[in-house]
Amino acid sequence: MALHVEIRKDLGSFVLDAGFETGAGVTGILGASGCGKSMTLGCIAGVIKPDAGRIELDGTVLFDSEKGINQRPQKRQVGLLFQNYALFPNMTVRQNLMTGLRAREKDPGRAKQQVNEMMERFRLTGLEKHRPCQLSGGQQQRAALARILLSRPRLLMLDEPFSALDGYLRWNLELELSDVLKGFGGSALFVSHSRDEIYRICDRVCVMDQGKSGPVIPVKQLFEAPVSRAAAVLSGCKNYSRARSAGERRVLAEDWGVTLEYEGEAPDELRWVGVRSHYLIPVPGPENFRGNTFRCRVLRVVEDVFSMVILLRPEAGGKSAEKQADVLLRAEVTKEFWEDFLRREDPAQGLWIHVEPKDVMLLT
């Protein structure tokens, strides 16, 4: 079970330049909208032709620009679940499922039996004669998945499968889909712009930024120790600053005007430093903390559903011509913590922020 992808395609506004390798299990492709994720899936499926490159699945060459190989999508045995599910609107649910079998099962009796089994498995029984527009979003997704699995793909690719659904529906469908992927056995690619979905569903992840793909790493690693700024942003990090080394285990965060201590190893090409918002902790003063404590002005406090978001600006920060009102840091604390803090301190005059050295992320 191995997929090897190496493609280039000029998309006008940017160049898609993706290269990665995956094995069995679910690999996530995480990237902002319009970064080339869907295009990459299209190229692997064979419905979009890359300008150059090579795609290999389980030892079969699907595409090789040098050797002039470009297998038809019909031959590739690659299943692709489209964002809008792409059920055929003129066919009933049963007819839609039958199309998945058409190419490989010629015996009508066996075909019917397999469709029935799949209808049962995906809880579509009773909806045989319905048309796609009569189904709910979740039913549509299940029908589309059933149709794809009937075609017995070697590789399963899902393109933002939850983007067309309400938040309320998502959670259940995500659990269902997660089970389907576990039972699938082969390798799967899961494309999403949501770090949460990727974290819950995938084993490994590859970050994509402006058409460029990063290395494939275990999901946990992306969230605990992102390497690039794009990866940090996609993993949910809200605070980052240009950075340069400032001696032994110290880094100067230039935008913040603060020197921070860190743990672990700095990358060779250190360019950015990031801190997650819940690791910025308001403290009474610098006295009891060993370094990494700096004074900030409070620009605004926003009450969120379960937390308080404090928008800050380090007093030493932004020496350049940037506007004084610019928000540079975003701290997030629980409501209880903030109420308690207000009883003892008056943030109108500014407050002290502390960061643990282990929570300082060094990025390229």
Place this chain on the structure above:
Amino acid sequence: MDWYPLYNSLRIALISSVIVFFAGIGAAYYIAKLHPVLKGFLDVVLTLPLVLPPTVVGYFLLVLFGPKRPFGAWFLEHFNTRLVMTWYSGIFAASAVAFPLMYRTARGAFESFDETLAYSGQTLGLGNVYIFWRIRMPACRQGILAGTVLAFARALGEYGATSMIAGYTPGRTATISTTVYQLWRTDNDALAFRWVLVNVVISAVVLLAVNLLERRDRERGGRPG
């Protein structure tokens, strides 16, 4: 009353509609995939008969098919068949003027087709022919149907190019439209009026049938084009 013009008009319109149906859909499908420059050029050429006066279209057809012109002469010599001043000359005229209507409506329908449906068909292993006839065409059926009806109505009402290339010979090349003109010109108002009524009835019935078909289509739960 001699019913030959009705019979001749209907067969010309029906045959032209069939020709234009396939030619228009084929052109719309393949031209959409061409390079934009070539596409723009072909689009102008294929739409011209819609905006040119039918007599100008007739002129071009005569230049092409006339027995003394290269193609017409060659055809006459090899197949011993004249292409002008016969009943089927009317098919050439009707097809030429009706083609752009079919081509443009089919193209519009194809352009609004969700291409991911074709892509998902391909990844499921369905052949391109199956995808075209069973997925693309049904999804575009409203546009295709509208184009076909417009083409049929236009072919039935064709006068200018037909009168030039097929002329008016009673019992041989006469159509409803050329008959109406001939009767009017020879002061036979009463008969001309009857043919006018026949034409209006046919056109009204066709349009009514289309409206009924579309309504039934919607009620069956089909998605509007």
